[in-house]
Amino acid sequence: MLRKTASMSVTGAFLLVTLIAILFVSPKKTGAQTGNALASPTPDTSRAFADKAVPSVRGTKVDIWTAQQPAQNRFVSSPSGICTDPICKVGSPGFVETGYYKGMGSPVQNQLQQYVTYKNINGIPEPVWGLGNLNDNTWYTFQTLYSQTAQRWEAWRNGQLVWYVPTPLNFTQGALVRCGAEGKPIGVQLGVEVENMRYKLTGGNTWILYNYTDTFIEGPYCVFKPAEFGAFGWGPC
């Protein structure tokens, strides 16, 4: 009996010591892994996107008003593009987008420029700036397109091809079209107006107009809210 009790006590003590060891060692291990100044990923909330799920979409074309963007903004951009995921969130989706870009982090201070960002599925975004200087208070038509004849993703402005990447991305169509406004830092005033949103399907060659009421609004910013530097709205406003 005594031997059995002693055996149980030794086993219990061993388990207790093991548990304590796990509790003490685990936090140290986690701390070592994150032992630098880099923060944990957080979602961006400074955006107002109009999303529309469109299966087999290969092009998007949007009229965008550049407005007069404030000089002190870190950056404001007007993304319009295609995402491979119908819920285009941080993570693995591939995408191609274009639009205008301006800001303190941009190459030319307070100069609007066209940009492209593209990303393979499971890849890392590759931004391309300096695709033409743009004017304030001007309408531009921005377009992303997967050319089925040339087999490449392209970016256009006002009917002119400005950029393409012939090395294949690992997708040729998307599941979502998106346009809207994005800025930094969080809380920055956004003022991007977009109209005449159109998309093109794989196998088709016509631009299909869609109404803003079809879209899902992504982000906490208001829709069609008059702003200091323009109005954020789209469709037949």
Place this chain on the structure above:
Amino acid sequence: MKPRHYLLLASLMILAVFVVAFLASNSQNVIAANRPIPPTPAPTATPGPPPPNPTTVPLAQPLATQEQALEQLSLYDSQMAVWAEPWSKYTLRSQPDRITIKAYPSRAAESAASGWNEWFAPEIEADAGSVWAITIKGKAQVTGIPASVGEAYVTYQNGVTYVISQRTGSLLTIRPVKPEK
């Protein structure tokens, strides 16, 4: 022979003459066709459109050296990137394996070297001119990248290659550094 036969014979002879003449004429054409045609003088070349002019205001002095390029880059990097292991211009000498700087004659040339082979409209190439590609190894989080997936910043695990214009000093591209095999 009756006169009618003479008439028929004469008609046949005339017809034969015509056939021979026709064949001879055709053979002349065939010979003429096989004869080499003298080359026609080339038309005067129509002057094409002049090369586009750059639109971005250039730097007072272009970035001629690696040190100048790194100094210009630090203006952007300090605003956009947080590094697990910070770097400075002295890192170029103290850790030569960490920072590499290469010059390319155009954006397209740099893109080809990176494996993407992007094409840029002529006016965009003219605007950028020659470029520097500056690779900094290490883990970094970079903000200010427009990305419709809504990332507040992009984490580069192995490092970043910045591409900047020698003429304007503009930041043109950010590329992830591929992991070493």
